[in-house]
Amino acid sequence: MNETVLCVVGNVATRPVYRELPGGPSARFRLAVTARYWDREKNLWTDGHTNFFTVWANRQLAVNVAASVEVGQPLVVQGRLKVRTEAREGQQAWASADIDAVTIGHDLTRGTAAFRRSAKPETLPRPVARPEPQWETPPGEAPGDASVEAAAEAVLEGAMEGVADGQARTVVTGQQDARATMVT
Structure with a gap:
């Protein structure tokens, strides 16, 4: 309930890694988000600090990310922020900011995109309670008759x-x- 939902705009920093897991498809990639500000002294836009997020996509979103996202593309990502910290023996503790993506799209202020609706996943056929019909053509009624x-x-x-x-x-x-x- 008390989740941190955020929307970030950045560039894809790593090639998406797609995996089929027991719980369904999963994909992840790194997103570089650089703050820009107007420098009054230099009278131009300047890049600020760059934050890197690991973006995680699941299920159909993961399939679409694997098919659509490439390194360097500008994206808009919305999802839940998860900050992890880990300390390994003999190493310095580190923190990782992950985004569990809800939606991902190309930033159209910086380019164009051609949307293609993805195919619906195949549904499993339901068992039929009725016997199978007779599919064979009766003798003397060949299709070329x-x-x-x-x-x-x-x-x-x-x-x-x-x-x-x-x-x-x-x-x-x-x-x-x-x-x-x-x-x-």
């Missing part, structure tokens, strides 16, 4: 007449299940 082709031609001719009348129709042509939609 002349009677099936003649029936398909008759259906298509009827559909063309409907198009001439200003109607739109969807036609299912016999055994082959070939669909054609004609719109005027």
